[in-house]
Amino acid sequence: MNRIDQWVKVLQENGCRITAPRRAIIQVLAESHRALQPNEVYELSRASYSGIGLVTVYRTLERLENLGLIQRVHREDGCHLLMPAANGHEHYLVCTGCGRTILFEGDDLGALFARIESGTGYRVSDHWLQLFGTCPECREMGQTHN
Amino acid sequence: MNRIDQWVKVLQENGCRITAPRRAIIQVLAESHRALQPNEVYELSRASYSGIGLVTVYRTLERLENLGLIQRVHREDGCHLLMPAANGHEHYLVCTGCGRTILFEGDDLGALFARIESGTGYRVSDHWLQLFGTCPECREMGQTHN
């Protein structure tokens, strides 16, 4: 079962109707290898459903985010970029050249958290880790574009 | 030398003039123990300089950020909160109750990065780690406010 069908299933299970505009948006996001801005999602969705409205994009993004299907990717300049969600202990690794973003599994930060908790008195409940770097292609070609 | 004087010095060294509105903004931010939104900085600054304009707040925030004196703190809902900058390998630990944010030193992620680099082909150049939790006060009082 591919990601698009999975997302459609989750939406249906939560009482959402599957419409043409939603299909267009889902297709764009589910198959994207880099984080997209709402505006980009809008532009790309118009390829498969030209009549789509930007408002619908925003509403669908909110829905998908609430259902845990997509997630925000944070960068220095902002955090309005969206990607298929990470699962469990996965985190994003963003290429600063082309924007291609992959997930990497796991991190053993237990020891660090224990040290911080005893040192600060805080109780750590959540963490947020993101890496930046260059993907193999960008390193070879030395190019920088989005 | 306290933080306010340090910041003033850095500004002066970079050809910036020290004005009353800037002093007000600097004081608010340099002494804050939680991350503030531009609008909050504006409100708080008016206490010591009532005539200040929101535009000046935005301009000064940009200046301070460019000079590395303040930094953005990211949260689920956005990333427009500002705090005195972390140094070196410090990272933020944000209390989800009251917002109080402290810095913790160091993290030995070298091994993790090496594993990721060999596994993915990416070259990791930068990382971004932020922790969320509850400070001792909030845990005791079980209260949640900002």
Add this chain to the structure above:
DNA sequence: CTTCTTATTGAAAAACATTTTCAATAATAT
């Protein structure tokens, strides 16, 4: 297949955050 209910849609307007423009002001060097 038809009908009904109601979630969803797009356009327009509103709300909100941030930036730009510009003439007046004031910090700093001389």
Add this chain to the structure above:
DNA sequence: ATATTATTGAAAATGTTTTTCAATAAGAAG
């Protein structure tokens, strides 16, 4: 004291996201 020029606040402009609302269409029920 004077000159230079960075800085200021008000107003306007910009850009993004949300709300409102009547029309539409998805999916359930018959």
